[in-house]
Amino acid sequence: MSGTTTVARKRGTGKTLLEPTGKETAGKYRAPKLEIPVAPERDHIEGLVNASLTLVEYGDYQCPYCGAAYPEVKRVQKELGSELRFVFRNFPLTNIHEHAMNAAETAEAASAQGKFWPMHDFLYENQATLGDPRVALGYAKKLDLDGQKFEREIAQHVYQKRIKDDFMGGVRSGVNGTPTFYVNGVRHDEDAVAKALIEALNQNK
Amino acid sequence: MLCNVNSFQGRGGAPLKASLMQRGKRRRMRKLDNKATARNRPQKPSKTKKIVKTVDSVLGPGKTAPNFSLNSTPDQKVSLNDFRGQPVILAFYPADWSPVCTDQLSLYAMVMPEFKKFNAELLAISVDNIWSHLAFVKDRKLNFPVLADFEPKGVVSRKYGAYKEKIGESARALFVIDDKGIIRWSHLSPDGINPGADGILSALENLSKAPVTEKS
Numbered sequence: 001m002s003g004t005t006t007v008a009r010k011r012g013t014g015k016t017l018l019e020p021t022g023k024e025t026a027g028k029y030r031a032p033k034l035e036i037p038v039a040p041e042r043d044h045i046e047g048l049v050n051a052s053l054t055l056v057e058y059g060d061y062q063c064p065y066c067g068a069a070y071p072e073v074k075r076v077q078k079e080l081g082s083e084l085r086f087v088f089r090n091f092p093l094t095n096i097h098e099h100a101m102n103a104a105e106t107a108e109a110a111s112a113q114g115k116f117w118p119m120h121d122f123l124y125e126n127q128a129t130l131g132d133p134r135v136a137l138g139y140a141k142k143l144d145l146d147g148q149k150f151e152r153e154i155a156q157h158v159y160q161k162r163i164k165d166d167f168m169g170g171v172r173s174g175v176n177g178t179p180t181f182y183v184n185g186v187r188h189d190e191d192a193v194a195k196a197l198i199e200a201l202n203q204n205k
Numbered sequence: 206m207l208c209n210v211n212s213f214q215g216r217g218g219a220p221l222k223a224s225l226m227q228r229g230k231r232r233r234m235r236k237l238d239n240k241a242t243a244r245n246r247p248q249k250p251s252k253t254k255k256i257v258k259t260v261d262s263v264l265g266p267g268k269t270a271p272n273f274s275l276n277s278t279p280d281q282k283v284s285l286n287d288f289r290g291q292p293v294i295l296a297f298y299p300a301d302w303s304p305v306c307t308d309q310l311s312l313y314a315m316v317m318p319e320f321k322k323f324n325a326e327l328l329a330i331s332v333d334n335i336w337s338h339l340a341f342v343k344d345r346k347l348n349f350p351v352l353a354d355f356e357p358k359g360v361v362s363r364k365y366g367a368y369k370e371k372i373g374e375s376a377r378a379l380f381v382i383d384d385k386g387i388i389r390w391s392h393l394s395p396d397g398i399n400p401g402a403d404g405i406l407s408a409l410e411n412l413s414k415a416p417v418t419e420k421s
Contacts, residue, residue: 029395032403095314095346171316176309176401189398 031187032174038087044116047077047085053201055084056182058091058170061103061123062130063178065192070124075194080201088120090166091178099130101163106136108159113145262366263378263393270382271364275352276335283328283350292325292412293382294405297367297375301333301341309377309399311345316402323409330354330361331375381408
């Protein structure tokens, strides 16, 4: 993020540098890095906090591509087991997905009562029901959550700032759509399928 | 496929997975295609230095941004010079209606409030015609002008070195132009890779942090 736009042309090499220092040139592409480090006290982490491999997803609960990537992530987790920690951050595309913010708030409200991951999974497994708050509320009650607190926090947008912070952090890291994955801190520009993710994770251990 | 709930076929459904795979395949194919383009294209004679095996003929920092005047609606033109006095982001992109969930421009529409913090204006440019643009803007709820580099085709993209002759589309190139009309940052994305907004924001930050003197 720092770094200044300086050199137009590096002397001697004949290469054109069009980028702020330290970033890629068109000829030598390097994927953007995760600018916001994983923070156990803030992030939603599934798996061992100090696992050797880290997969971060910036996702939107209403995005069909994220829905398609959801079982792929499950496959990656199954394959890598305790070696992997999976981190989910919010990137709701509110201009094209009318229920994305509400869904993110739903997951965060469940998180406040210690049930982020069950709700996260539920939302992706029931994407077609987004927009009907009764469905998530029903599930919250099934999880033994305090339904009143849960509903109130969503209605009052208690977690909206956090979600927006996630979003802007993602923008600064070069999130360019949903889902965007970071494999051990580097943006994954390949397919969002288990095979490619596992390969990438094992590659830059 | 547009990203909307009605077209959603179900989690992990074959069509979606297939399209995810397709995306990757297309990217790879485009990369190959791009290499071919680079080889076949006659090298532009450079006044001072030789440019080595790059497609990045895009104008670099320090150059004056060529002015242009393009239609944003059937009866309205937008000129770069209209925005003198404030930073301008130019986003050249290949085509309207790219079949991904979030294309580059939808993302920029979301990040617009951040760009506005720098008083920056964003102009998106492709060779699609104005009616395509209008439908695209409406569908993706874009909140900035989308300009048609349509006739003569690609002439503005060419001026910025952001035109792919063989394919006949603009390249995915970004420019940040300062309040005096000088290019301060430019970026050419590898084909098939959506550049995101991080580079633009860093460039805008650098603009406001360290105003440099205009090159003579």
